[in-house]
Amino acid sequence: MKAAVLYGEKDIKVQDIPEPVCEPHGVIIKVKLCGVCGSDLHVYKRDEGKGTIFGHEFSGDIVEVGSAVQGITPGTRVTAVGFSPCGKCYWCQKGKSHRCSDMALLGYQLPGAMAEYVHVPFAALGRNVFPLPEELTYEDGASVEPLSISYFSINRAQPKEDEVVAVIGLGVIGLYSIQVLKAMGVAKVLTSGRRPSRLDAAKNCGADLVIDAAKEDAAKIIMEATGNLGVNTVIECAGKQETFDQSVAIARGGGKVMLVGVYEEPLKWDPISVLAKNLTLIGCLGGNFPSAIELLKSGKAKAKGMITHFFPLEEAPQAFKAQLQDPQAIKIMIKP
Ligand SMILES: [Zn+2]
Ligand SMILES: [Zn+2]
Numbered sequence: 001m002k003a004a005v006l007y008g009e010k011d012i013k014v015q016d017i018p019e020p021v022c023e024p025h026g027v028i029i030k031v032k033l034c035g036v037c038g039s040d041l042h043v044y045k046r047d048e049g050k051g052t053i054f055g056h057e058f059s060g061d062i063v064e065v066g067s068a069v070q071g072i073t074p075g076t077r078v079t080a081v082g083f084s085p086c087g088k089c090y091w092c093q094k095g096k097s098h099r100c101s102d103m104a105l106l107g108y109q110l111p112g113a114m115a116e117y118v119h120v121p122f123a124a125l126g127r128n129v130f131p132l133p134e135e136l137t138y139e140d141g142a143s144v145e146p147l148s149i150s151y152f153s154i155n156r157a158q159p160k161e162d163e164v165v166a167v168i169g170l171g172v173i174g175l176y177s178i179q180v181l182k183a184m185g186v187a188k189v190l191t192s193g194r195r196p197s198r199l200d201a202a203k204n205c206g207a208d209l210v211i212d213a214a215k216e217d218a219a220k221i222i223m224e225a226t227g228n229l230g231v232n233t234v235i236e237c238a239g240k241q242e243t244f245d246q247s248v249a250i251a252r253g254g255g256k257v258m259l260v261g262v263y264e265e266p267l268k269w270d271p272i273s274v275l276a277k278n279l280t281l282i283g284c285l286g287g288n289f290p291s292a293i294e295l296l297k298s299g300k301a302k303a304k305g306m307i308t309h310f311f312p313l314e315e316a317p318q319a320f321k322a323q324l325q326d327p328q329a330i331k332i333m334i335k336p
Contacts, residue, residue, distance in 0.1 A: 002336070003115035004054065004316035009047040010324075012317045020111065020119035027072055027123040028064040029080060031055070033142040033310075034113040036323040036332045038171055042262060043108070044320055055112030055334075056081070056105065059132065059141025063117070071125040077132040079141040081289065082106025082120040114316055116336045130289050133297050140296045142333060143303035147295065148287030150176035153260045154184070155291070156284055157233045164188040166222055166231045167207070168247055169238025169261055170198040172306055172331050175205050177235045177260075182206040183300035190225060192218035192246075197308070197328045204305050219246045230255060239263045248273050256280045306331045 001019045004012050022028045035057035043049040062076045072078075084104040085097035092100050104110050112118060123129045132141045150173050159165050165186050167177045170193025181189045182205070191202045192211040202210045209225055211218045223230060230252035236243055239261025247257045248269070257279055274281060295301035308329050311319035313336040323332045 001116040002313055003111070004313060004334070006044065006049055006052040006054065008050060010044060010320070012044070012320055014314050014316055017115070019117055022064045022066050022119065023121060024066040024068040025123065026066045026119050026121045027062055027069060027080075027129060029058075029060040029078060029113070029118050029120060030063045031058055031060040031113045031116060031118055031336045032138040033060075034058040034334045034336070035142050035146065035307075036319055036334065037107075037146070038173070039262060040107070041320070041324055042264060045324070049108070052108060053111040053114055054107050055114035055118065056107030057142050057145040058113035058118065059138040059144075060113070060118070062129075066123065069123050072123060072129055077138070077141065078129055079132060079144045079289070079293075080120045080123070080129045081145065081287070082110055082112075082118070082128065084110060084121050114313065114334055114336075116313070126290070130293060133293065135297050136293065139307055139333070140303045143306065143331070144289055144292045144296065145287060146172045146331070147176045147180075147301055147303070148289050148292035149173055149260070149284075150180050151291045151295065152286045152288045153177065153235060153258050153284035154180045155288065156282060157235070157256055157258050159184065159186050159233050161185040162187055163232040164190065164226055165233045165235065166247075166250055167191045167202075167235045167237060168218070168243045169193060169236065169240075170195070170202050171237060171261075173260060174198075174235070174237035175201050175306060175330070176301065177237060178202055178205040178207050179301045180295065181235075183295055190222050190231065192222070195327050198330060201305055201330055219249045222250045226250075226252070232256070233258065235260060237261045241265065241267060244269065248279065251277065251279050253277045254279075256282060258282050258284050260284045307333055309333070310335055312336075
């Protein structure tokens with residue numbers, strides 16, 4: 001089968017590799033669509049992870065089911081998340097492998113869905129393999145993972161309807177965060193980003209204020225918009241020193257800063273700014289697939305405006321270049 005394989009820094013080649021073999025506890029999915037993720041780009045930009053087959057945001061059809069798997073049938077349209085515990089760490093030894101500290105992830109250590117077929121180990125219905133309700137398209141199915149991350153982070157923040165929340169960084173996670181906040185009824189969502197296409201998308205997602213951080217001082221405008229109080233909660237989706245500093249600056253006393261974006265460099269920061277305002281910094285890494293599916297099914301979240309480009313699998317190298325450089329790109333999907 002064809003798969004997109006990482007050869008080195010910004011070097012992806014599409015080649016023939018053996019089809020995956022279904023393990024007794026696994027399933028095989030024929031991939032229909034797979035998104036290029038910002039986390040993939042972190043690896044793609046560096047000379048590491050040779051041999052990686054990316055792809056953890058995907059949808060497709062079940063074509064083979066391992067003999068030990070129950071309740072999953074061939075032909076079912078699904079999205080899934082794949083991981084394999086190490087079997088050696090403290091948690092694995094205790095029989096709590098779901099807490100494994102050295103989990104291998106599908107799309108990184110395990111071959112991902114930028115291929116014609118993908119094998120999902122330890123397949124369990126409703127745990128890591130999720131049937132798509134008929135209202136959901138394959139585009140929706142491949143969008144469940146990023147939406148689930150936005151939902152997970154915001155659910156941890158537990159914003160109230162009358163609060164003011166800022167979303168800093170308007171990549172896909174930031175844009176879905178706006179949709180989730182609005183779905184939860186949060187009255188005021190203030191946002192800041194850079195690329196024009198994403199600023200437009202933020203408006204369409206329901207943001208009450210969209211700041212072009214390339215031209216304007218986002219922190220200053222947000223402070224003015226809140227009568228110099230600052231916001232109750234910041235969803236920091238950009239993962240940069242500058243946006244971290246901004247987030248701490250615009251959080252009001254007793255507020256929360258949710259760290260969602262992945263930082264490529266260590267931060268320099270002065271803790272006094274956090275303790276003087278009694279801020280809570282919360283790290284967010286996780287997803288909630290059932291809630292994301294529910295949001296798409298109800299129409300409260302929409303994947304449609306987020307997907308800007310489709311590339312056939314043969315053009316995976318171009319897809320990665322576009323996700324990295326094309327100012328119009330929001331979410332790019334690969335079609336095997
Ligand atoms: Zn992702
Ligand atoms: Zn382990």
